[in-house]
Amino acid sequence: MDFRDLAGEAAAGLLSRPVRAALTTLGTVLGITTLVVTLGVAATAGNQIVGRFDELVATAITVEVPESPHAPLVGWTAVDRLTRLRGVESAAAVAESKEGANLSVRSTDIVDPTRVTTQSLTVLAATTGLPEAARGRMVRGRFYDSGHVRRGDRVAVLGDQAARMLGVTALDRAPAVFIGKHAYTVIGVLGDLRRERNLSTAVIVPHTAGRRFGLRDVNRVLVNTSLGATGLITRQAPAALSPGNEDMLQVVAPPSPTRARDQAQDDVNALFMILGLVSLVVGAVGIANVSLVTVMERVTEIGLRRALGAARRHIAAQFLLESTLIGLTGGVIGASLGVVTIVAVSAAKQWTPLLDVRLAVAAPVVGAVVGLLAGLHPALRAARMEPVDALR
Template sequence: MHVRDLVGESVAGMLARPVRSALTTLGTVLGITTLVVTLGVAATAGNQIVGRFDALVATAITVEVPESDGEPMVEWDAVERLTRLRGVESAAAVAESKDSANLSVRSNDLVDPARVTLRNLSVLAATTGLPEAARGRMTQGRFYDTGHIRRGDRVAVIGDQAARMLGVTQLDRAPAIFIGEHAYTVIGILGDLRRERNLSSAVFVPPTTAARFGLRDVTRVLVNTSLGAAGLIAGQAPAALSPANADVLQVVAPPSPTRARDQAQNDVDALFLILGLVSLVVGAVGIANVTLVTVMERVPEIGLRRSLGAARRHIAAQFLLESTLIGLTGGVIGAGLGLVIIVAVSAAKQWTPLLDGWLAAAAPVAGAVVGLLAGLYPALRAARMEPVDALR
């Protein structure tokens, strides 16, 4: 049989039952579409996960300042020099000590048996850039500014968890809290912390009023950098904060996230690949079932062709080509439909779609291979039929 005749017979066999061929092709379309969508969405979503992972982990630096018996190693205004470095997005100096980690704080000076207003909370001194350095926001009020620090105002900012513990819910009447015997006016509530979440249960006061709590010297500096600048800033930060004590300051920089990032990406890709393959197997089973039914319905035709001289390989090739064409058609349609869905999902989520060229090219090939494998058993069964038995 000539190749042209073989293709003609296969196409004629497909078009002889258009509805059945369309439904069979639909199974392959769904399988290929699911495979393309899952792989494409996995790559796009994985890219978003990696980006957020890098932004939240690979850009946070902490500079630990050891205790000093004499002059402080890092001055409070040294943070201004640090923020001038290219790649530093925000920074804040913090002072904390063992003595200030468990101070008595109450929200009023009255004894209310119905509500607990006395708590033991951590009290810290911090510079004005703490909300940005801790990656949080002021849920109410505002953070104290340089004016409060210069004047030594008795103002305080409390974390959102500390506010709930003390029963401070509104700031319109300038509520006061008592740290020991010292009264402070609450001007803001800090919440939604994505870094240093333990600070949500702390009280922050200006450095100029924190000496009475033993908070005189900077103990650590929180730094946030641009993506990719963490390593460079980690080497420059000690010299910017304290040139004379740069070798004493300890910098805690994030480890390279490459291995964890790649592992997360591979896990996501593997999960979605399994889901896509399952859908593809379902489509292959559909092709195999329909092809087998077609073989059983065309037994007289097979017997007639065999009696007229068609060899076993001709019969097998005809049915294999039919199933392969069905799979190829479904692969082409499924690839196009899958790419459209990936772009639509990315646009809806405001993501950047990742479309691999090999995926669009391999999808039709995968459909053809699935069709070929699915039609293998029905084609062999058709080829094994004896002409006499088929005609009988």
């Protein structure tokens, strides 16, 4: 029996029971489709996870400035030099002092025993780029500008929680807050802070108007960098802020989550791989079960072939080829459906689909191998049958 005869007999055996062959193939289709989809979705989801981690890569830097008994290490205009560095998106200098902590702040100069109008809040000074550096926004009003700083205007910006505590709900009438005995006009409310959230309970004033509270020298500088520029700016920021004294400044940058990102991607890939293999095993069991039932139903045919001179290897090869064709057909259909499903899911989620081409090519081969292994036991059982016993 040459290969053409063997292939013809195997095809005839499958086509004689088309419904059963289709249902058996469906098991392999589901298994291969699940395998391709799970691995493809794992790669696509893993890429999205990597993207999310990349967004969290350390782009926020804080430069701590120690006190100096002589001239300040960092001047208020040093931030302008820092923002000229390539990779710096925003920066702001901040001054805090012991005198400015827990100051008595009230929103009215009238003593009202029926309500609490005085709060203990922190007063600090900052440069005009603070909203961007703190990754917040002005929920009301605006932040003070260089004109306010240059003139030393008594203006203040409240954190959103501080504004709520002081009862400042509108700015159309230029409300004032009293810090000790000094009145400051509130021109804005800062909120939605993603960094330096302690600013939500603070009163922020220009450094030229806050010297009476000890807010003279810069204590720290907030820097936001573009993605991937953290390492470079970490090395360059001290020299830009304080040339000659860069060793005295301390740069604090959050650790990069690279290891956690890689571990999460590996865990996702391993999970989906296990799910795909389980589905494939289920499909293999279905092929083996149907092949075994087919052998039991075709005992008479097997006996007749053996009586006409077919060798055991011919019987085994026929049933192995039938199960292999089922697996190969299921692999081709499953790989196609899997690729289409991955593209559809990615389009629905607005993701970039990722699929290894080798997986799509190898899926039919995997289906054929699964069918071959699943039909091994039924084929050997058919080959062991004696002609007389089979005919009887």
